[in-house]
Amino acid sequence: ALAATQIQLDSSVQGAVINKNIYGQFAEHLGRGIYEGLWVGPDSDIANTKGFRNDVLAALKELRVPLIRWPGGCFADEYHWRDGIGPRDKRPVKVNTNWGGVEEDNAVGTHEFFDLVELLGAEAYVNGNLGTGTPQEMAEWLEYMTAEGKSTLAELRRKNGRDKPFKVHYFAVGNEAWGCGGNMTPEYYTNLYKHYTTFLKTPAHNTPKWIASGGHSEDTSWADHLTAHVKQKMDAVSFHYYTLPTGQWDVKGAALQFPESEWISTMQRTLAMDTFITNNKKVIDKHDPEKKVGFYVDEWGTWFDVEKGENPGFLYQQNSLRDAIVAALNFHIFHKHADRVHMTNIAQMVNVLQAMILTDKEKMILTPTYHAYKMYVPFQDATALPLKLSNVPDYKLGEVSIPAVSATAAKAKDGFVYLALVNANPNKAEMAEIKLDGIQINGISGQLLTAEAMDTHNTFAKPEAIKPTAFSAKAKNGKLSLELPAKSILVVKVQ
Numbered sequence: 001a002l003a004a005t006q007i008q009l010d011s012s013v014q015g016a017v018i019n020k021n022i023y024g025q026f027a028e029h030l031g032r033g034i035y036e037g038l039w040v041g042p043d044s045d046i047a048n049t050k051g052f053r054n055d056v057l058a059a060l061k062e063l064r065v066p067l068i069r070w071p072g073g074c075f076a077d078e079y080h081w082r083d084g085i086g087p088r089d090k091r092p093v094k095v096n097t098n099w100g101g102v103e104e105d106n107a108v109g110t111h112e113f114f115d116l117v118e119l120l121g122a123e124a125y126v127n128g129n130l131g132t133g134t135p136q137e138m139a140e141w142l143e144y145m146t147a148e149g150k151s152t153l154a155e156l157r158r159k160n161g162r163d164k165p166f167k168v169h170y171f172a173v174g175n176e177a178w179g180c181g182g183n184m185t186p187e188y189y190t191n192l193y194k195h196y197t198t199f200l201k202t203p204a205h206n207t208p209k210w211i212a213s214g215g216h217s218e219d220t221s222w223a224d225h226l227t228a229h230v231k232q233k234m235d236a237v238s239f240h241y242y243t244l245p246t247g248q249w250d251v252k253g254a255a256l257q258f259p260e261s262e263w264i265s266t267m268q269r270t271l272a273m274d275t276f277i278t279n280n281k282k283v284i285d286k287h288d289p290e291k292k293v294g295f296y297v298d299e300w301g302t303w304f305d306v307e308k309g310e311n312p313g314f315l316y317q318q319n320s321l322r323d324a325i326v327a328a329l330n331f332h333i334f335h336k337h338a339d340r341v342h343m344t345n346i347a348q349m350v351n352v353l354q355a356m357i358l359t360d361k362e363k364m365i366l367t368p369t370y371h372a373y374k375m376y377v378p379f380q381d382a383t384a385l386p387l388k389l390s391n392v393p394d395y396k397l398g399e400v401s402i403p404a405v406s407a408t409a410a411k412a413k414d415g416f417v418y419l420a421l422v423n424a425n426p427n428k429a430e431m432a433e434i435k436l437d438g439i440q441i442n443g444i445s446g447q448l449l450t451a452e453a454m455d456t457h458n459t460f461a462k463p464e465a466i467k468p469t470a471f472s473a474k475a476k477n478g479k480l481s482l483e484l485p486a487k488s489i490l491v492v493k494v495q
């Protein structure tokens with residue numbers, strides 16, 4: 001018999017609400033993410049609503065996308081909002097200097113972005129331009145979006161087709177200030193953050209949560225400096241971390257046909273998210289013991305070498321079972337830190353990096369990452385039930401070793417308890433024994449995602465090569481004994 005991972009509730013830890021925005025998305029003006037992937041324009045032969053593809057909208061609705069971050073990314077710090085309003089044929093054409101040097105015709109601007117979030121029933125996260133914009137430009141964008149009276153900017157918004165104000169749920173002041181957002185130090189950015197936010201004003205009932213652009217990877221100095229020195233108008237500090245199989249930016253590793261050494265290194269590097277969040281929380285706790293400031297992981301996901309034949313600036317990559325497992329492991333980490341982590345945004349929603357959806361002209365496929373997001377929908381706004389895992393087997397290859405099994409549980413809004421388990425070992429099934437004291441388990445039912453090969457993926461020719469299958473099991477004396485197939489994700493409802 002296989003030695004089994006023992007899973008039980010951990011009553012020593014308080015479970016926080018898993019904010020639905022932990023399942024947030026990111027759509028930047030980058031490659032074919034917005035143009036082609038989401039937006040085809042109202043005159044396209046591809047069926048669309050207000051210019052957005054119906055097939056993509058329908059698929060995204062199934063994910064209950066809670067929130068979308070826009071327009072960047074690096075793009076945000078070169079974006080001038082006035083370029084994206086008014087008649088589309090009159091909008092200026094710019095060069096997208098960050099992403100492939102292609103033409104940006106500004107067809108998608110503020111009104112189109114809000115059409116998208118409203119069509120999906122999502123919240124809006126607008127990222128302002130600190131890098132090349134002025135406080136005045138940023139303040140006026142907010143006024144344009146939120147003003148109610150007869151100010152010139154409110155009237156301009158009405159002239160452009162929108163009477164009532166837009167609801168801006170979140171607003172960020174710059175992006176990656178340490179890099180493409182201006183190569184600043186935390187000290188310099190903190191001063192600028194205070195300077196700009198002084199002038200950002202909105203009606204009291206339409207005030208966004210204000211986000212300061214923070215650090216990345218192991219660097220905690222941004223969270224430290226910002227939370228020590230900004231005492232108002234900062235609801236959260238953001239954080240970025242990407243998972244590269246090799247950890248090197250010049251040769252990151254391929255999306256498909258990778259060796260097992262790059263499977264395990266990808267898992268190991270993605271699990272570092274836990275350490276990075278833990279370390280950032282420690283520094284934030286010093287300055288904000290009341291936990292007023294959120295820690296938003298507003299960019300994360302896998303980043304592979306760009307596919308052959310694609311524009312290197314478009315960051316288009318295939319997506320396999322490995323990506324789905326990366327997503328699931330990160331969900332478990334985010335649930336664990338739900339007291340501080342109230343939002344995350346995977347990069348990016350369509351056709352860019354770790355995407356939910358890939359498109360080719362009129363065709364569309366759902367990626368394994370899409371399926372992972374769909375399986376975890378019940379965790380949105382659920383209350384985490386912290387778990388204690390013991391006897392967890394290692395999955396080892398050469399010098400690298402990681403825990404093979406990971407699990408998370410929560411009480412969902414429908415009143416049911418949901419359990420999610422991952423077996424990161426690509427070669428071996430693992431047993432798990434689950435007993436949740438005080439929670440009656442008769443049986444479970446839900447979905448399993450797994451496949452034969454580590455890089456199993458969907459293609460336009462074979463769009464359903466990998467998708468979830470139904471799974472159920474019965475408990476014996478309130479105890480569940482499960483076999484988790486190699487490289488699998490299981491999400492079930494407890495009955």
Ligand code: AHR
Nearest residue numbers: 072073074075175176347
């Ligand atoms: O998601 C792609 C890019 O990665 C974003 O534009 C930037 O913020 C990050 O470096």
